[in-house]
Amino acid sequence: MSNEIEIKLMVQPYAGAAGGSVDGDSFIRGMDSVLASVNAGVIRTADLELENSYYDTPDLALYRAGIALRVRKTGSETEGTIKTRRMSSGGIHVHPEYNVPLSEKPEVPDLGMFPEHIFAEIDVDAVQKELYENMAQNCRRHIWLVSFMDAEIELSFDRVAYKTSDGGTVAGTELELELKKGGVTALQKFAGELTDAVYAGRIARFRPESLSKMHRAAIYAGISELKLPSGNEIFGKEADSDGACGTEKAFDGLMSATGRIASVIYLGPEGRNEETAKMALDMMWRCFRALAAMQVPADSDIFGQYAELRDILRKRISGLSEEGTSDVMHFHNLADEMAALDGILTDRDFIRVILEINFAGLRGEKA
DSSP states (O other): OEEEEEEEEEEEOOTTOSSSSOOHHHHHHHHHHHHHHTTOEEEEEEEEEEEEEEEEOTTOHHHHTTEEEEEEEETTEEEEEEEEOSEEETTEEEEEEEEEEESSOOSSOOGGGSOGGGGTTSOHHHHHHHOEEEEEEEEEEEEEEEEETTEEEEEEEEEEEEEOTTSOEEEEEEEEEEEEESBHHHHHHHHHHHHHHHHHTTOOEEEEOOSOHHHHHHHHHTSOOOOOOOHHHHHOTTSOTTOOOOOHHHHHHHHHHHHHHHHHHHTOTTTSOHHHHHHHHHHHHHHHHHHHHOOOOTTSTTHHHHHHHHHHHHHHHHHHBOTTOSSOBOOSSHHHHHHHHHHHHTOHHHHHHHHHHHHGGGTTOBO
């Protein structure tokens, strides 16, 4: 067992770029130049074709227990993996991970090859009998393993094809930065310098993402959904709708909600309908206004980062609000509204502050 510590960034075309999707080959060439500019030593690179199959019971017993069961075939190699839930926020993911090499892809994996304590909350025998392959996705992956400071970090650029319930596919592009050796301080510094160079070179834009590939695959396959948070989940029972309760708990609730709401929006029409998108956008602006109004305690470890986040949001919201009001957003249509949100979530300073806030809870962690 090891702790998988990674940053997940969705990769989007740079503002003003032609076309609505990222050209993968151009992105890879741009990243080769970026890695040289940030003094990252490239240890090796690889191109892989990944076939990912996920397994659960019809009533999602594993998913409800916080367990993801996957079999991955890469060329002639096959591996069974279980990931369990620990932390997933603001693009930073920490999962205890268990890997077992397999001689071939099984019809269904044998749960007995993994440590027993993983399944403390479920009836293993009953689950084993009902296991089936409930979703799948294929992925073209380009890997760079690099040395940076005292760490080794693996970058994976993934071009993913998610299978939908009607037999179609949904494409996605993302970059994962996984800490292989060393401490999270090196990962944080590397992520910052890398993102600065990517934006300076107008290679792409990034957006932190809290939704895993497995969950996204389940949604597109029609066997799961990502529901919008409730008012209590967003603001907490003690806080009002303006987020007046300035505790770290209230702040964490708002931050978690914004990530979840953004994931719903970016699922696209294959993963949510237009009515849900409109509701999600309305909730997002409420969350942003609440974050801009909160006062995190001055003795908080994230006080400085929060103050910067608050200033970014205040400036952005002020520029989007109708003249003379702070709570009425002015958009001509849904596309304009989504473009305005995208401008905030992919803003370089916004990304930096979000990562700094979430890294604050990982000080001292090592791969």
